[in-house]
């Protein structure tokens with residue numbers, strides 16, 4: 385019997401403005417599981433991740449992360465958690481839970497190339513945490529924070545001053561909590577609303593400020609009069625320039641993201657003017673792409689972060705949007721700062737593996 389499918393399609397490049405809900409199209413179709421061919425897998429989407437890096441796949445770029453732009457007019461794809469409903473492919477069986485790159489479709493037939501972008505979630509992990517955590521704190525954003533600090537900011541001395549921008553988001557929250565609760569830094573966070581600032585303080589950040597309401601240079605000077613040792617940069621632009629001025633000698637800057645620049649055409653992107661600070665202060669500024677470290681550090685990350693979450697050193701926060709048809713809206717809201725913690729879309733009505741008490 386044919387099953388109904390809802391998909392979200394990408395319309396066309398957006399190069400010079402913020403993406404809007406009208407740039408996405410919701411479509412319906414059907415899949416008959418009886419038509420599954422040899423080598424194919426039928427996957428039901430349970431949770432979907434909306435992430436800033438997808439913005440790059442929605443525009444013309446000189447250099448993409450690891451995969452090119454979305455095709456018009458086809459389903460988008462991003463990190464997701466799915467349940468295998470039927471399989472005629474080696475390595476997958478009905479009932480397996482998979483994570484990885486999944487199309488924005490409530491149900492999808494995946495060929496071998498698409499299967500190559502998936503991993504099976506270890507059965508022992510099912511019920512250990514909400515499945516959506518594997519898209520956030522226990523997944524790619526958590527790994528980004530953990531591995532980039534390890535690779536770029538270490539060695540870290542207890543009491544060093546760390547500043548995290550985008551601090552109330554998926555990566556920023558993990559980065560700030562790790563720097564505070566695992567490394568013993570004095571942590572300053574910036575975020576785009578007073579509610580987010582209050583939350584950061586509640587979570588133990590020593591200082592936090594709303595970059596939309598106060599001057600970043602003045603706020604940092606007040607919070608860290610002797611300067612910044614570690615900057616976890618999620619936003620780029622003028623904030624990076626300010627930190628270069630206020631960094632201490634031998635500061636480390638994790639260049640993780642530059643979200644303040646993602647909607648701008650190339651010629652309007654912010655030109656940081658004070659890079660000479662890198663030399664005079666011997667600052668290390670290093671870019672990072674999480675996928676480079678999955679093979680080397682993925683297993684260690686999974687075990688370590690699960691422990692941090694269990695011990696309360698890292699609290700996992702999520703912002704959930706219900707329904708695949710609202711995935712475009714979820715993306716637009718996330719880019720505009722509507723999320724606190726990891727922005728996820730709950731696609732299936734029920735989590736088939738609720739957390740074991």
Ligand code: NDP
Pocket residue numbers: 435436437524525528550551552553554555556574575576577580618619639640641642643644645672673674675718719720721722723724725726727
């Ligand atoms: P978030 O959960 O932090 O969501 C995005 C947030 O960005 C929004 O909530 C908003 O928060 C903030 N934002 C939006 N526009 C601006 C702006 N103009 N200036 C400052 N802040 C803005 O997303 P993630 O945690 O998933 O990603 C955070 C960063 O990390 C991004 O830059 C992303 O590209 C990068 N990243 C890099 C990876 C890598 O491997 N290098 C991997 C994963 C993410 P607010 O209310 O505070 O404005």
